[in-house]
Amino acid sequence: ETGVTQTPRHLVMGMTNKKSLKCEQHLGHNAMYWYKQSAKKPLELMFVYNFKEQTENNSVPSRFSPECPNSSHLFLHLHTLQPEDSALYLCASSQGGQAQYQETQYFGPGTRLLVL
Amino acid sequence: DQQVKQNSPSLSVQEGRISILNCDYTNSMFDYFLWYKKYPAEGPTFLISISSIKDKNEDGRFTVFLNKSAKHLSLHIVPSQPGDSAVYFCAASGGNTGKLIFGQGTTLQVKP
Numbered sequence: 001e002t003g004v005t006q007t008p009r010h011l012v013m014g015m016t017n018k019k020s021l022k023c024e025q026h027l028g029h030n031a032m033y034w035y036k037q038s039a040k041k042p043l044e045l046m047f048v049y050n051f052k053e054q055t056e057n058n059s060v061p062s063r064f065s066p067e068c069p070n071s072s073h074l075f076l077h078l079h080t081l082q083p084e085d086s087a088l089y090l091c092a093s094s095q096g097g098q099a100q101y102q103e104t105q106y107f108g109p110g111t112r113l114l115v116l
Numbered sequence: 117d118q119q120v121k122q123n124s125p126s127l128s129v130q131e132g133r134i135s136i137l138n139c140d141y142t143n144s145m146f147d148y149f150l151w152y153k154k155y156p157a158e159g160p161t162f163l164i165s166i167s168s169i170k171d172k173n174e175d176g177r178f179t180v181f182l183n184k185s186a187k188h189l190s191l192h193i194v195p196s197q198p199g200d201s202a203v204y205f206c207a208a209s210g211g212n213t214g215k216l217i218f219g220q221g222t223t224l225q226v227k228p
Contacts, residue, residue: 004159042118043160043205043218056215090159102148102167102209105216107159 002026004108006091012114013081021076021111023091031096032074033105034066037088049074050096071096081115088112119143120208122219129226135193137222139206142187146208150216151180151191154203163204164191196226 004025013019025032034046048056049068063085065077074091090110094103121140129135137151147168152160166173166180166189173180179192193200203223207216 006159040220042120042220043207043216045215045217048215092159102165104150104162104165106162107152109157109159 004091004093004106006089006108006111008111009109010112010114012116013078014116015081015083017081018077018079020078021089021091021113023074023076023108025072025074025091025093025106025108027093027106029093029095029106030071031094031103032068032071033092033094034074034076035090035092035107037090037110039087043090047076078113081113083115086113086115117142118220119146120206120217120219122204122206122222124222125220126223126225129196129224131198131226131228132195135191135196135200135224135226137191137193137204137206137224139189139191139219140187141189141208141217143208143210143217144187145210146217148209149180149182149189150207150209151178152205152207152218153200154205154221160205193224196224198226198228200224201226 007022031050035043037043045058046060047066067075088110091108092105094105150165151163154160164178182189203221205221206219
């Protein structure tokens with residue numbers, strides 16, 4: 001595997017379900033990101049991890065819970081979601097470090113989530 | 117308050133001609149700008165970037181121009197090819213946060 005991978009690629013869940021999205025990067029990066037892309041909207045940053053430490057939570061509701069066990073893996077745990085949470089969830093990684101200055105982020109293919 | 121704006125939702129260009137995609141930003145703290153391309157069912161793919169210390173960066177058929185005084189950047193693709201048909205996002209970051217702010221995207225269609 002190369003680059004950034006995400007599983008599952010598609011997910012349908014009910015509002016009472018609990019599910020998790022997984023992201024793995026094979027680029028040797030130290031920073032990982034979760035983004036949400038809703039229809040007709042720009043990509044919205046949700047969370048940032050740098051060396052496994054969460055450095056950004058962009059006012060995301062608590063029904064989204066990120067986990068970063070190591071620099072290569074990132075999870076997004078989902079519970080009691082709403083239909084308006086249906087979107088494309090994208091994971092990205094970048095070099096990271098003390099100063100994430102002028103870094104390029106590399107994206108995975110995304111998970112298309114539908115909440116019924 | 118959208119800090120990065122792509123005011124043209126779509127653009128159609130004939131194969132072989134130049135495609136020009138535009139992006140405006142409002143935050144003067146932004147100092148790094150990127151363009152990403154996205155095909156359906158795939159994640160955004162990095163295309164080209166430019167630092168605020170430059171006003172032009174070229175990579176093959178792709179050139180990005182930055183006008184800091186106008187807070188405007190553009191992506192030129194020449195010659196355009198049908199395989200360039202995709203959604204193009206501009207993004208900007210500033211300071212040491214690594215936080216990227218994206219525009220809404222412009223859908224480019226290159227007709228054979």
